[in-house]
Amino acid sequence: MGTTIDFHACMAYCDFDYLPEGLERKYKNYVPDDRALLIPREFLSGLYERHQVPEHARLLIDQGIEAIENDSVLFSFTKFLTADMCTARNRCDDDFYKDMKPGCMKELRDRYSFILLLACIRPSLSMLEERGVPIAYYEGIPHQFLKGQFEKIIGKSDFNVHDFPWVMNFYTCSIFLLDRFYFIPHRFEDSFTLYRHQDSREVVALMHADEEFRSDGQVNGINGVYDSEGTFRSEWREDDGAITANRINPMGFVERDLITLEKREWDPALHKGDMMLALHIPSGPGYTPERIKTSMAMAIAFYERYFPELAIRGFWSESWLYDSRLSLILDPEKSNIVKVQRQFYNYPIREGDGMLRQEVFGDRNAEPSSSSRQETTLQKAVLNYMKSGARFNTMSMVVLKEEVDRIGDMPYISTSDIEKFLETVDSHLAGRRPA
Structure with a gap:
């Protein structure tokens, strides 16, 4: 009818x-x-x-x-x-x-x-x-x-x-609260593809073509900051045997140098249109790798049992907490913010630091200055970092369900990834912060 x-x-x-x-x-x-x-x-x-x-x-x-x-x-x-x-x-x-x-x-x-x-x-x-x-x-x-x-x-x-x-x-x-975090279905629509090596099980994200980035691997123009000299445009070259493209470093930036993956060795692991679970972070204690791992494991079991028609590939989220620049102002050995973000495959998006300004200073449009609130260690550290003209970004992350049991052991980020980040971060700024 x-x-x-x-x-x-x-x-x-x-x-x-x-x-x-x-x-x-x-x-x-x-x-x-x-x-x-x-x-x-x-x-x-x-x-x-x-x-x-x-x-x-x-x-x-x-x-x-x-x-x-x-x-x-x-x-x-x-x-x-x-x-x-x-x-x-x-x-x-x-x-x-x-x-x-x-x-x-x-x-x-x-x-x-x-x-x-x-x-x-x-x-x-x-x-x-x-x-x-x-x-x-x-x-x-x-x-x-x-x-x-x-x-x-x-x-x-x-x-x-x-x-x-x-x-x-x-x-x-x-939306469901499973242990510490909320989860809700989300369709992955970002402009990159994840690949997994058949033997080593390593995961690599390749950026799609024709996106413009600054020399620091962030989208050119993010936060209104442009790179007049060091920009590059992502490339994608593919034939029957291989793909050559720009790798996304899981510390959250696109690398300038191209890499090549042989198709006989690498399988697609995540691409546009795949079903994910969006992770949302309620306020309160317990923001730790252990609680992330527990919550994600519960979410997989929950959706497989009660929503079997949803072919969940993993997890996606967007937050100011995933900006790897926070590891420059917080102690990586002690900060749960840094410990958690290093369990994810982080990548740059077009959002600036409005979310950070909202969460840290209470105003999305706040212009941090010497008169800004400096009641917490984080507020003071953020202000000090931004004095040089540096800015933060909102970033996204993904975690494939195959890596959930490895949360806590940095399943995507290697020591060399961290080193490349320290070499690249803020490279578009004159008088950049030393690594």
């Missing part, structure tokens, strides 16, 4: 200020359900009781829900959106959901995004129940942000949803 309302007519009526691209095709294939309620009232009452939502806030939320349910066009489309959102993460859907407001709700439109997320909880829980996932893995997931959202509504009648794409992971029960 197809939808009874034409997609474009529905859009014209609902008057959304934003919708992800690509929904029309999915809408055509969507089989509408005949449920009369957006959110089961018994379930909703349970949420109210759990979070001690007072009557005045319940009335505000109920009013928004009923406005959607009493509008046949908006109600039908909202049920479609919840069905799509509840499965989007496991599909690694490219469509980007964020805050949405339908003009047809008039003065109640600001309540829509929260109610849409709220409507995702019960069907998401049901999907996990059907998979046989033990409740201990997910019973607290949707409440991570639900509690704070209820408090905003109770105290200020504020329905605004902060960081919709991130909190959607929790309302749709798509």
